[in-house]
Amino acid sequence: MCALDELNxxxxxxxxxxxxxxxxxxxxxxxxxRLALHIAVIIVGAGFYGAAMGWWRDPQQALFxxxxxxxxxxxxxxxxxxxxxxxxxxxGLNLPFRQSFSALLMSFxxxxxxxxxxxxxxxxxxxxxxxxSPEAVSGATYSFIKLTNxxxxxxxxxxxxxxxxxxxxxxxxxxxxAFRVLFAWLAxxxxxxxxxxxxxxxxxxxxxxxVEFFRATALRGNFYENVFHSLLQIFQxxx
Amino acid sequence: xxxxxxxxxQIPPQLPPVMPASGPRSLGDDPAxxxxxxxxxxxxxxxxxxxxxxxxxxxxxxxxxxxxxxxFVSVVCSLIYGVVAGTFSGGTQLWxxxxxxxxxxxxxxxxxxxxxxxxxxxxxxxxRLVEVSGLLAGLLMLMTILLVGFAPVAWxxxxxxxxxAWMGTLHLIxxxxxxxxxxxxxxxxxxxxxxxxxxxxxxxxVIFMLVALQMTTALRPILGTSxxxxxxxxxxFLSHWSDxxxxxxxxxxxxxxx
Numbered sequence: 001m002c003a004l005d006e007l008n009x010x011x012x013x014x015x016x017x018x019x020x021x022x023x024x025x026x027x028x029x030x031x032x033x034r035l036a037l038h039i040a041v042i043i044v045g046a047g048f049y050g051a052a053m054g055w056w057r058d059p060q061q062a063l064f065x066x067x068x069x070x071x072x073x074x075x076x077x078x079x080x081x082x083x084x085x086x087x088x089x090x091x092g093l094n095l096p097f098r099q100s101f102s103a104l105l106m107s108f109x110x111x112x113x114x115x116x117x118x119x120x121x122x123x124x125x126x127x128x129x130x131x132x133s134p135e136a137v138s139g140a141t142y143s144f145i146k147l148t149n150x151x152x153x154x155x156x157x158x159x160x161x162x163x164x165x166x167x168x169x170x171x172x173x174x175x176x177x178a179f180r181v182l183f184a185w186l187a188x189x190x191x192x193x194x195x196x197x198x199x200x201x202x203x204x205x206x207x208x209x210x211v212e213f214f215r216a217t218a219l220r221g222n223f224y225e226n227v228f229h230s231l232l233q234i235f236q237x238x239x
Numbered sequence: 240x241x242x243x244x245x246x247x248x249q250i251p252p253q254l255p256p257v258m259p260a261s262g263p264r265s266l267g268d269d270p271a272x273x274x275x276x277x278x279x280x281x282x283x284x285x286x287x288x289x290x291x292x293x294x295x296x297x298x299x300x301x302x303x304x305x306x307x308x309x310x311f312v313s314v315v316c317s318l319i320y321g322v323v324a325g326t327f328s329g330g331t332q333l334w335x336x337x338x339x340x341x342x343x344x345x346x347x348x349x350x351x352x353x354x355x356x357x358x359x360x361x362x363x364x365x366x367r368l369v370e371v372s373g374l375l376a377g378l379l380m381l382m383t384i385l386l387v388g389f390a391p392v393a394w395x396x397x398x399x400x401x402x403x404a405w406m407g408t409l410h411l412i413x414x415x416x417x418x419x420x421x422x423x424x425x426x427x428x429x430x431x432x433x434x435x436x437x438x439x440x441x442x443x444x445v446i447f448m449l450v451a452l453q454m455t456t457a458l459r460p461i462l463g464t465s466x467x468x469x470x471x472x473x474x475x476f477l478s479h480w481s482d483x484x485x486x487x488x489x490x491x492x493x494x495x496x497x
Binding site: 010013016017018113114116117119120121123124127128129130159 | 349350351354356357360363364365446450453456457473474
């Protein structure tokens with residue numbers, strides 16, 4: 001069967017349903033066209049969601065976020081691919097590099113497809129929200145938009161990881177091993193992903209700051225330093 | 240080998256099952272469900288009397304025609320109901336209200352279609368996008384048909400009251416009853432698509448209702464009057480309802496003082 005026959009956008013619904021036999025078979029066989037389809041879903045799904053997220057601040061911010069959001073997913077997957085492939089056998093799941101990469105990419109495809117489906121809802125929410133102004137930022141609107149984004153992204157991420165866990169359990173045969181590998185992969189992805197989002201900020205865009213692709217301070221400091229300084233400031237208030 | 244057993248095996252008496260072992264009757268078992276739906280009149284009759292026939296036909300090749308027919312009926316029925324809603328204020332609202340109600344309903348469905356498909360897939364349903372679109376079109380058709388049924392009652396009230404809050408509440412009650420029947424049809428459709436869980440579908444129901452309610456605020460005024468077709472002020476529907484109730488309360492207080 002030629003590779004073109006294997007390419008089918010309906011594969012995304014198979015991923016969403018979490019059909020274990022088919023997904024395990026896909027993870028085992030390398031197909032450049034399937035890889036292209038999965039990357040395309042990430043670009044389109046996360047891109048549309050990013051556009052809806054940035055639209056509240058400015059149409060230009062929508063364009064920037066539409067480019068940056070899929071980049072975070074792709075950079076995180078690519079940047080940790082080697083580490084994740086090494087961690088899996090060390091933790092008891094003997095997966096080849098391609099299989100571990102495919103499995104992780106498929107979990108991001110699921111998350112991106114869910115986010116893409118939520119993007120019209122997010123756009124509708126933003127369209128109904130009062131326009132950006134210092135009052136809106138300090139008020140409930142900004143908080144509501146931020147929380148809705150967090151809820152949507154958390155839901156998409158949770159479903160993606162739940163499906164990844166099912167796949168790892170099937171490939172490894174034991175749930176305990178699958179849980180260990182998933183936990184290690186999540187920790188690595190969270191560590192890199194947080195820093196990438198810090199560098200590529202802003203996403204929603206604060207109305208008090210200009211619309212930019214990168215902040216001027218993008219490469220100054222890191223996410224964890226910032227968290228540490230914020231914690232320090234909170235504790236200094238009690239002294 | 241001695242196969243002959245002098246004592247025949249005791250077979251317990253078979254009791255008829257309370258529910259069929261295979262769960263609900265499978266689609267197409269009844270020959271009447273397999274008859275094609277040739278036009279909009281039959282589509283309306285089928286969704287009211289034989290919803291399983293509509294669900295079965297949505298799975299057949301060429302379901303696009305049926306979906307188009309259901310969308311057409313939904314648009315016509317929402318326009319009719321919109322005219323009745325517009326009679327409350329009269330004037331430009333006689334054409335603005337139907338346009339807003341029909342457009343609002345279609346846009347709400349379009350916004351929510353991708354998430355409906357995703358949630359049904361997550362629930363393990365085997366329904367294709369065409370089938371999901373068809374079920375959503377069925378929901379809209381059933382809902383708007385019921386709204387047309389409520390239209391005479393709404394018209395009587397719109398001619399006999401001046402309270403915007405009261406009329407708004409009445410339309411919301413009718414909308415709620417109609418959407419409940421529509422959602423029942425949608426759920427019946429998904430129960431025949433091998434869905435393992437309806438939790439995602441129920442989450443979507445909440446999202447759809449919120450979007451539809453917000454649409455009534457985004458496209459306001461639908462019942463009242465305004466100098467412009469659409470208002471530029473952005474509000475969430477709960478805040479809009481609260482403002483409407485407050486202004487209505489103030490009006491009734493000033494009237495009672497007179």
